[in-house]
Amino acid sequence: MTTMYADEIAPCPPRAGTLYDVLELILDRGMVIDVFVRVSLVGIEILKIDARIVIASVDTYLRFAEACNRLDLERDSGSRTIPELFGAGAAKSVGKRKVRKAAESVGDSVRKAVGGGDDDDSDGQEEQHERPRKRRAPARDSSSRRRRAEA
Amino acid sequence: MTATGVYVYAIVPTGEPLPRKAVGVGDPPAELRLISEGPVTAVVSDAPPNLRARRRDLMAHQDLLMRLTDTGPVLPMRFGMVAADEATVLRELAGSREGHLASLRHLTDGVEINLKALPAQDALAVVVAEEHQVRRLRDEVRRRPGYEASVRLGEAVAAALSRRASEAGKKILRTLTPMARAVAAGPEVHGCALNVSFLIDRHDSDRFRIAAQSFADSHRAHVELRIAGPLPCYSFVPSRPARATAAGT
Numbered sequence: 283m284t285t286m287y288a289d290e291i292a293p294c295p296p297r298a299g300t301l302y303d304v305l306e307l308i309l310d311r312g313m314v315i316d317v318f319v320r321v322s323l324v325g326i327e328i329l330k331i332d333a334r335i336v337i338a339s340v341d342t343y344l345r346f347a348e349a350c351n352r353l354d355l356e357r358d359s360g361s362r363t364i365p366e367l368f369g370a371g372a373a374k375s376v377g378k379r380k381v382r383k384a385a386e387s388v389g390d391s392v393r394k395a396v397g398g399g400d401d402d403d404s405d406g407q408e409e410q411h412e413r414p415r416k417r418r419a420p421a422r423d424s425s426s427r428r429r430r431a432e433a
Numbered sequence: 434m435t436a437t438g439v440y441v442y443a444i445v446p447t448g449e450p451l452p453r454k455a456v457g458v459g460d461p462p463a464e465l466r467l468i469s470e471g472p473v474t475a476v477v478s479d480a481p482p483n484l485r486a487r488r489r490d491l492m493a494h495q496d497l498l499m500r501l502t503d504t505g506p507v508l509p510m511r512f513g514m515v516a517a518d519e520a521t522v523l524r525e526l527a528g529s530r531e532g533h534l535a536s537l538r539h540l541t542d543g544v545e546i547n548l549k550a551l552p553a554q555d556a557l558a559v560v561v562a563e564e565h566q567v568r569r570l571r572d573e574v575r576r577r578p579g580y581e582a583s584v585r586l587g588e589a590v591a592a593a594l595s596r597r598a599s600e601a602g603k604k605i606l607r608t609l610t611p612m613a614r615a616v617a618a619g620p621e622v623h624g625c626a627l628n629v630s631f632l633i634d635r636h637d638s639d640r641f642r643i644a645a646q647s648f649a650d651s652h653r654a655h656v657e658l659r660i661a662g663p664l665p666c667y668s669f670v671p672s673r674p675a676r677a678t679a680a681g682t
Contacts, residue, residue, distance in 0.1 A: 301492055303661040304547055307630070308495055309486065310620040311667035312511035315525055318441060321484050321513030343587025349557055350571050350586060 438515040439468075439522055440480040442497055443665075444508040444533050447474045452500035458490040465497070468519055470526035473533045476501065477522060480515045498665040502544065506537045509665040511672075536670055542635045543614060545669060546662030548645060550602035550627035552594035559654040564593040595626060601656035602627030605648045612641050617668040626656070630668035638663045 301308075309323060440458055447469045456462035459481030468475045476497070484490065494512050501507045516522045526533070553559075561567055570586040606629060610616055619628035633641045642660055649658035 301488075301495060303549065303659050304495070304664060304667075305491065306620045306622055306628070307545075307547060307664070307667040308491060308512045310511070311630075311670075311672075312509045312665075313444070313514075313670040314511050314672045315441075315514060315516075315529075317521060317525055318514045318516045319438070320511070321486060321515065323486050323513070338591055340584055340587075343584045343591060344580075346557070346587035346590040347574060347583035350561055350567075350590065351574065353558055353561060 437482050437484070438480040438517055439477045439519055440484070441510050441514045441516055441522060442476045442478070442494060443501055443510055444526070444537075445474050445476060445501060446505060446534075446537055447472050449474065449501070449505050451476070452497070452504070455497050455500055456493065457497065458484065458493045460489065462493060468522050468526070470523050471530060473526050473530055473537075475522050475526060477516075477519075484513065484515070486512060495665075502663070502665045506540045506543070507665055508533060508536050508540070508670050509667050511667075532671070540632075540666045540669060543632050543666055543669070544635050544638050544663035545630050545666045546633050546638060546641055546645075546660065547619060547630045547664060547668075548605070548609070548627065549619075549622065549625050549659040549661075550598050550605065551625055551657040551659065552591075552598040553653060553655055553657045554594065555657070556594075556654040557590070560590060560593050560597070563654075564589070567593050597655040598626035598657070601652045605645070605652075605656075605658065608648060609641065609645060612637065612644065615669060619668060630664075632666060632669045633663070635663065 314320070440463065442457065442465075451465055451467065455465055457465050457478035459478070463478035463481060465476060465478050468477055481490075491512060498507060498509045502509075516525070561571060567586070567589045570582070570589050574582045574586050606616075606627065609631060613631035613633055615632040617630045617632070619630055622628045631641065642662070645658065645660045649656070649660070652658075
């Protein structure tokens with residue numbers, strides 16, 4: 283059972299490096315020295331860093347409900363018993379895909395907020411992507427996030 | 434360039450070499466240099482103009498701190514700390530020298546490992562199977578489909594996922610705490626049932642990770658655990674070590 287789960291999770295591995303998983307530590311922990319100035323983080327939604335978190339909203343509820351219903355459909359079409367259904371990889375992945383999709387838009391918007399890299403796994407390419415995109419869409423980086431670090 | 438200030442990455446014991454080919458924030462990446470005041474040294478670079486928390490710079494900050502952590506104790510600065518000039522950094526180092534030394538001693542041979550407990554969204558089928566309330570509402574939706582019923586079902590699913598993750602989070606905290614030198618709650622992360630960092634002896638970090646992973650494997654139906662580290666000790670440095678008047682402002 284455990285092994286099967288692990289295999290299923292494989293298509294969505296942890297992101298390259300640990301940046302997303304520890305972003306809030308880099309931004310909210312670490313030493314602060316009073317006489318130094320801190321870059322402003324206004325507008326950065328650092329707390330929604332994960333693409334798969336549960337969002338308590340009606341929209342998410344509806345998607346969860348839909349995912350549950352998919353599980354039901356699976357049972358009807360397959361004429362399986364409930365224990366078989368819950369042990370079946372197919373049923374799980376249907377529900378899982380749904381849920382993951384539900385949260386994707388959140389992760390996407392955050393990725394933009396954190397600097398535009400749309401490909402989490404290729405850090406090397408990110409810098410080449412970042413600048414051209416900014417030039418094309420300067421409006422996204424509203425002045426709320428562009429502030430200076432001068433004393 | 435210096436007009437925009439001095440970006441401070443970390444404070445290390447004097448004598449620590451910079452990691453080879455290490456660079457700083459900015460584009461092109463800023464050149465690093467050391468500012469030493471007796472036994473304590475700040476790792477700094479020029480602060481790039483228009484510095485903000487963009488991905489590239491966050492990575493640069495994190496990468497450098499990771500590499501520094503490999504070779505000795507480090508007081509990692511929070512991202513984006515900028516001093517007006519080198520003199521300000523020197524005054525700060527001189528004024529808080531004893532505090533910094535004590536912090537460095539405290540962190541010697543220590544690393545941070547961060548653990549996040551998230552609802553096990555992949556375990557939806559198990560939740561339906563095991564949670565009576567979810568089961569009941571799902572049956573209701575099937576009998577009488579509708580918006581209200583779906584919202585109630587989804588809400589129950591979300592609540593069950595959160596509760597299961599939270600319970601498992603408390604359990605793993607109890608399991609792992611005895612292995613840590615110190616434990617610090619992390620900033621609240623939306624959707625995380627638990628966000629906590631452990632200060633671990635460097636030579637214990639593999640053992641700790643294995644213990645955490647084994648818990649994660651055996652509780653997949655309840656919680657998704659994210660284990661990050663070894664990391665610079667972000668959560669175990671004093672956040673206000675400096676004397677507020679050090680700049681003479």
